[in-house]
Amino acid sequence: MAKSTASKVASLVLRILTIVLLLISLIVLTTTSKTVETDSGDLRLRFNDIIAYRYVLFTMVIGVAYSLLQLAFTIFSVISGSEGNLIFDFYGDKIISYVLATGAGAGFGVTNDMKQLLELGNFFEKSYASISLLFLAFICTAVLSVLSSYALPKPL
Amino acid sequence: MAKSTASKVASLVLRILTIVLLLISLIVLTTTSKTVETDSGDLRLRFNDIIAYRYVLFTMVIGVAYSLLQLAFTIFSVISGSEGNLIFDFYGDKIISYVLATGAGAGFGVTNDMKQLLELGNFFEKSYASISLLFLAFICTAVLSVLSSYALPKPL
Numbered sequence: 143m144a145k146s147t148a149s150k151v152a153s154l155v156l157r158i159l160t161i162v163l164l165l166i167s168l169i170v171l172t173t174t175s176k177t178v179e180t181d182s183g184d185l186r187l188r189f190n191d192i193i194a195y196r197y198v199l200f201t202m203v204i205g206v207a208y209s210l211l212q213l214a215f216t217i218f219s220v221i222s223g224s225e226g227n228l229i230f231d232f233y234g235d236k237i238i239s240y241v242l243a244t245g246a247g248a249g250f251g252v253t254n255d256m257k258q259l260l261e262l263g264n265f266f267e268k269s270y271a272s273i274s275l276l277f278l279a280f281i282c283t284a285v286l287s288v289l290s291s292y293a294l295p296k297p298l
Numbered sequence: 299m300a301k302s303t304a305s306k307v308a309s310l311v312l313r314i315l316t317i318v319l320l321l322i323s324l325i326v327l328t329t330t331s332k333t334v335e336t337d338s339g340d341l342r343l344r345f346n347d348i349i350a351y352r353y354v355l356f357t358m359v360i361g362v363a364y365s366l367l368q369l370a371f372t373i374f375s376v377i378s379g380s381e382g383n384l385i386f387d388f389y390g391d392k393i394i395s396y397v398l399a400t401g402a403g404a405g406f407g408v409t410n411d412m413k414q415l416l417e418l419g420n421f422f423e424k425s426y427a428s429i430s431l432l433f434l435a436f437i438c439t440a441v442l443s444v445l446s447s448y449a450l451p452k453p454l
Contacts, residue, residue, distance in 0.1 A: 193414070194407035232447065240399050240440060247403025251350035255408050258349070259415060284396060291388065291447040 149289055154216050156289075160282040161209045167275035168202045171195065174272065176265040187262065189269065194252035201245025202276060205283070208238045232294050235287040242280035249273035305445055310372050312445075316438040317365045323431035324358045327351065330428065332421040343418065345425065350408035357401025358432060361439070364394045388450050391443040398436035405429035 175188045189195040212234065219226035250273055257266045331344045345351040368390065375382035406429055413422045 193410045197407065236440075236444070236447075240395070243396050243399035244403030244406075247400030247405075248407030249403075250400075251353065251404030251408040252411050254349045255412065284392075288392070291392075291450060294447060294450070 149293065150216070150220065153286060153289055154213075154220075156282045156286050157209050157213045157216060160279045160286070161206060161213065163275045163279040163282065164202050164206045164209065167272045167279065168199065168206065170268060170272035170275070171199060171202070174265060174268040176262045178262070187265065192252060192256065194248045195269065198245045198249040198273065198276065201241050202279075205238055205242050205245075205276075205279060208234060209283075228290070228293050228295055231290040232287075235283060235290045239280060239283035239287045242276065242283055246273060246277040246280050249276060305449065306372070306376065309442060309445055310369075310376075312438045312442050313365050313369045313372060316435045316442070317362060317369065319431045319435040319438065320358050320362045320365065323428045323435065324355065324362065326424060326428035326431070327355060327358070330421060330424040332418045334418070343421065348408060348412065350404045351425065354401045354405040354429065354432065357397050358435075361394055361398050361401075361432075361435060364390060365439075384446070384449050384451055387446040388443075391439060391446045395436060395439035395443045398432065398439055402429060402433040402436050405432060 171189050175186060178185045178187055189199070212231070215226055218224075249269070253266050253269050253273065260266075327345050331342060334341045334343055345355070368387070371382055374380075405425070409422050409425050409429065416422075
């Protein structure tokens with residue numbers, strides 16, 4: 143089935159929104175740090191000291207890369223009037239939305255428990271904000287995945 | 299589009315597999331505990347002392363409940379020869395697979411980092427095994443979600 147114009151516009155808006163959300167969340171996460179005073183001098187804690195946050199960053203980077211690629215494809219298909227690759231859209235959106243879902247899950251999970259164990263001021267509040275944006279980006283890709291499922295050509 | 303017989307059989311097998319995997323993971327997680335000796339007596343740590351594991355359990359329960367419901371629907375549709383509700387299948391499989399993805403993400407994320415901070419013997423190994431089964435159940439529901447996307451009736 144051909145994608146309707148409404149669906150194409152919706153996809154374009156959601157792609158751009160996903161990229162913006164992921165880029166902001168990426169900047170917030172990577173700039174999150176906290177200097178802790180210890181007996182042996184100051185210790186600078188960064189987001190990558192928490193293993194789960196490295197995975198979270200990985201999902202954000204993958205999400206941005208894929209969304210930029212899809213944005214280029216969408217613009218190309220609008221200009222050329224072609225359908226684009228509906229199967230690639232379907233599996234791509236599905237896989238990326240799952241990747242972002244696990245990233246958001248890992249981020250929220252580790253933040254909640256770490257907050258109880260470590261006293262780090264607003265370190266976890268900032269992480270939490272970043273992961274909330276990642277979660278919103280996940281919602282956008284989940285909606286994109288619904289759209290690309292409906293656009294899927296049927297086997298028979 | 300009607301579901302093919304092969305797709306129906308695959309769905310049935312995947313549903314049963316999802317239920318079995320989730321039930322085992324649920325039993326393993328809820329029986330995970332560790333007694334720690336402290337100055338003020340023994341302290342019994344259970345899975346629900348880690349906030350993320352409560353969410354993980356929640357996703358398992360939701361997953362089992364939904365899969366049992368779908369299993370009943372599938373058996374009914376095989377007996378009655380009806381199509382079943384393809385829209386419900388589509389959104390149901392999609393949402394549940396996302397829920398399981400966030401559950402697996404939260405579980406893996408918190409386990410990896412907690413293992414570094416707390417010395418709890420095989421407590422986290424057992425949790426890890428449980429979450430690995432949850433992850434496999436997520437893969438099953440993701441495949442089910444692909445099948446129900448292909449079976450989706452087209453709007454137009």
